[in-house]
Structures are given as structure tokens and as C-alpha cells.
Amino acid sequence: xxxxxxxxxxxxxxxxxxxxxxxxxxxxxxxxxxxxxxxxxxxxxxxxxxxxxxxxxxxxxxxxxxxxxxxxxxxxxxxxxxxxxxxxxxxxxxxxxxxxxxxxxxxxxxxxxxxxxxxxxxxxxxxxxxxxxxxxxxxxxxxx
Numbered sequence: 001x002x003x004x005x006x007x008x009x010x011x012x013x014x015x016x017x018x019x020x021x022x023x024x025x026x027x028x029x030x031x032x033x034x035x036x037x038x039x040x041x042x043x044x045x046x047x048x049x050x051x052x053x054x055x056x057x058x059x060x061x062x063x064x065x066x067x068x069x070x071x072x073x074x075x076x077x078x079x080x081x082x083x084x085x086x087x088x089x090x091x092x093x094x095x096x097x098x099x100x101x102x103x104x105x106x107x108x109x110x111x112x113x114x115x116x117x118x119x120x121x122x123x124x125x126x127x128x129x130x131x132x133x134x135x136x137x138x139x140x141x142x143x144x
Contacts, residue, residue, distance in 0.1 A: 001092050005056040007047060008064050011035060011074045016066040018098050020119060034074065037081060044085045051089065058090035063114075069101045072108070079112055 012034060016023070051059060061082055063075055079093060095109060099118040109116075 001058045001060060001090055003056065004058040004060045004090075004092065005047070005051045005054075006060045006062060008062045009035065009040075009068075009078065010065050011063060011068050011071040011078070012066050014066045015070070016098070017070055018067065018100065020098060023119070034071065037077065040078060040081065041085065044082065048086060048089070056089075058092065059086055060092045060094060063093070063095040065096070067098055068095055069097050069105055069109075072101075072105045076108065076112070079114070 047059075061079075063078075068075060075095070082091060082093075093109075093112070093114040094117060095114050096117040096119065099106075099116075106116075
């Protein structure tokens with residue numbers, strides 16, 4: 001969806017369960033703060049008014065963080081709320097993750113048609129083993 005309004009949601013702030021070398025999130029500020037749905041609803045209302053005024057063709061919602069899938073249920077609930085609030089426009093969902101999550105979580109979001117961006121760092125020894133590949137890569141191949 002070209003020229004869509006991009007909305008980045010960080011369900012848990014910068015908090016993450018890994019310490020990837022390539023991550024640009026400052027480590028000392030690994031804070032957690034969950035956005036509640038009352039505020040998300042108000043924020044969506046204002047965002048939709050802006051999208052309408054500026055005549056954007058749709059909305060891309062990007063779940064980012066830290067590691068957004070650490071709040072998997074929050075993301076599922078947020079997707080449902082956004083689908084209800086944004087029923088008059090085209091909405092696309094994307095999740096940026098380190099990919100080291102349970103297959104159930106990954107498949108659950110793939111079933112919801114959520115796109116994925118997977119962050120990957122080559123190991124310091126530059127030899128990639130099966131343990132270095134995020135499970136999300138295998139899940140995506142099976143699902144596709």
C-alpha cells in the first residue's frame with residue numbers, strides 16, 4: 001500500500017528479551033510501559049481524523065519495540081480494536097521482531113495476515129548454525 005500513513009506502536013516500550021549487537025535501542029533505557037486500550041482508542045480516533053483530512057489511501061500499523069511479541073495477547077487485541085475502528089480504510093499490519101518467539105505466536109499473527117520484519121545479527125564467529133537462525137524464518141517458510 002503506497003503512500004499510506006504509517007503508525008508505529010510500541011506495546012512495551014523499548015524492553016526486549018534479547019541483547020542483539022545490531023539493535024539501535026539504547027540499552028540503559030530498556031523501559032516497559034504498556035499502552036492501554038482506552039488511550040489507544042482515543043489515539044486511533046485522532047489518527048483517523050488526520051488520515052481523512054490529508055486523504056491518505058490507508059494505514060500501515062507497525063508493531064515495534066523492544067520486542068513486541070513479548071506482549072502477544074496485547075497485539076492480538078490491538079489488531080481487533082484497530083480493525084473495528086478503521087473499518088472504512090485499508091489497514092495493513094507489520095511486526096518487527098527478533099524472531100525468537102514460539103511457533104504458536106508467529107503462526108497466530110501470520111493467520112491474521114500480519115507481515116513480519118525479522119532482525120538478524122550474524123554471530124561474532126561468522127559461522128551461522130541452526131541455533132543462530134530465528135525460528136520465525138522456519139515458521140514463515142512452512143506457512144507460505
